Amino acid sequence: MIEKPRSDRRAFLKTGAFAGAALVAGAPGSISQASAAPFGGISRGDAAILRFLCAAEIIETDMWLQYAELGGTQDSELPGLPTGGSPAYTAALSNLDSDMAQYIHDNTEDELTHETFINAYLVSKGAHPVSLDAFRTLPSSKATGANQIGRLTNLMKLTVDTSWYTRYRSRDFNPDLDPLHKFANAVPSLANGQFPGIPRSDADLTPQGHIQAIANTAGFHFAQIEQGGTSLYPGLALHVSNPEVLRVVLSIGGTEVCHFQTWHDKAGNAVSDPLAPLTDPTNPALVFPNLNVNPGGEDFQTNLIMPEPCPFLRPGLPRVSIIRPVATSGAAMAALKGLTGMGIFIGQSKQFFEFLQDLAEDADAARRHEQDD
Template sequence: MHDSNEPKKTSLNRRVFISTGVIAAGVATAGTMLPGGAKAFAQSLSQENQIRLLKGDVAILRFLAAAELIENDLWQQYAELGGVTEGTQNNYQLAFQFLDGDGSQYITSNTIDEISHATFLNAYLESRGADPVNFDEFRTLQGSTATGAQNIGRLTNLMHLNVDTSWYIRYRSSTNPDFGATFPQAIKIVNRPAIPRTDADFNDPNHIQAIADTAAFHFGYIEQGGSSLYASLSQKVRDLEVLKITLGIGGDEIAHFLEWVDFAGNAVQGPPFSFDNSQTPVTDKGLTFPNFNVTPGGPLFQTNLIFPVPCEFISKDLPRCSVIRPLDDHFGGAVATAKSFIADGLFVGQSKEFLQTFMNMAEEADAARRVR
């Protein structure tokens, strides 16, 4: 774990050559979702693929495109303030780089990936004669006013989050929610910001580290949800090309999740100093990120267990197996995802029309069925 005040040189090199253009234009790209290149792609592909999709596959792809638009929006906000930038690093970036020297690069890379997912899904829908998803009319929320944030309307709110941290325990447990298992919160994060709201949030070292640590657990929450969502909906897909898409993008979500498992673990372990040499565990306004290797301790909290522990799968009579979980509709499907986003606080301040639109899309996706 890198604990220097300066970011690693390599963290700025791997994909930064595309980050300036893509991240800076990310909201516009994610909003219209079909810039010239994507439209040309859809039109070209549609000439070779005139077979229209079945209703269920359209519903699945449209909900996934909607979910990716939402991810675009929230990751864009993280990237603007905590991702790769030129010049002096702000204290939010340094707090991430305390957790991992490449933290800012990972945030930028994750954002680029999510933009590509939404752009592709909408272009593919058009290529198969289906309507793309556009949420531009709902980009009405006020985001951060801290230096570095764009003054534009947002879909999501990252300043009043109720982060479900039970995923941290779930993936270290041998039990499976698909069999009825439940899990406690690793840390109770209620109504907390995961980005600096104003420049004032940069000033207190404990405060900004707690904001970054909150974000670290939120990253894991978002990407574990995507991992289960794609795996759950893949079981309903009928078109083999659509299945190729859900498996391909779903695999990338799993890759994201694995990184953020490690990242969140770094927020709750030693060494006992933060980026500015203040003492940890970090405590800020009633929220504490302790050293999980000391308190409470044990395998359910062990910070270096970054791979899924073998758990119940298919049948309790079969050997335990390391898998993504949950995989069933009830816990990992579209409606479960939509409800989870709402409970997370992502849509605080959003209109009832947006919430109803998103929930209707979720219900249509979950209603899809594969013919046996």
């Protein structure tokens, strides 16, 4: 089989992916082909950045809704809720913090508003919005409380990279300056297997150690999701040309930082007294150590959640507390690689990956002050 040229493939994918655009609040029933041209002061590059960010927010919303259905506060503020939730899963999450259900609910609502706003903003500028509805084909959890609808993401085979934990504690290394440095994973087993972040069925609700391990996995996954957004927004902001688009990117990006700080704090409770150490009784390969004891030390201390000062920009300058990484080259592709590495796209189609790759490449190709013909 001969693969279509990239430009032909992109045109085909966008036709399908934009078919659901009318479902976006405020979106017209159809978008003309001419609307891809600059309009209302934003360039093609700015629109490409917003489209990739919108796709990332749609993916985040899909993940967070699954968490909210089973472990979040149950009310009508979110679509498809209340479902009644999963009391055993909610209780296990509450062991990380008594307010976890409300935080999950509010994080979900935030991501939903982000995708809705960015799409509406794109439409207001005559640019294409983004819909991933054609790719909602993955199965839901069968646990009581989960809506039985098609999903974009799979939360039942997660590989959670917890190196963000030590990266934000490091005083000596910055991934932007030291790309070859390997930051230690706080929970090595999470990075070396596939584990559920939500109960796959009601069979996962017992024994207690097992459902707690699932909740702990979710707690670290929450932070992994949001640390990616924390880095993505400033990385792409440096390529934005229009001041209003920059305002959108920086303002939404700031809430991702708030989310990460919250989940960083909660994840630490899974690897300290009294919850840790914990070995999943149904899968001994999953172990949550008490990091204050093993391995111990400042890089693993669970109550250190503020970014430690580290090198920035170039050697010789004073160390400073910053978001890290914020590399401006290939930020969108790096974010897509990170999302894929989580295992959340297990079961997705080739077209889904091709479409996201095209969006990421367009976003990374954007340049500040670019002039369109």
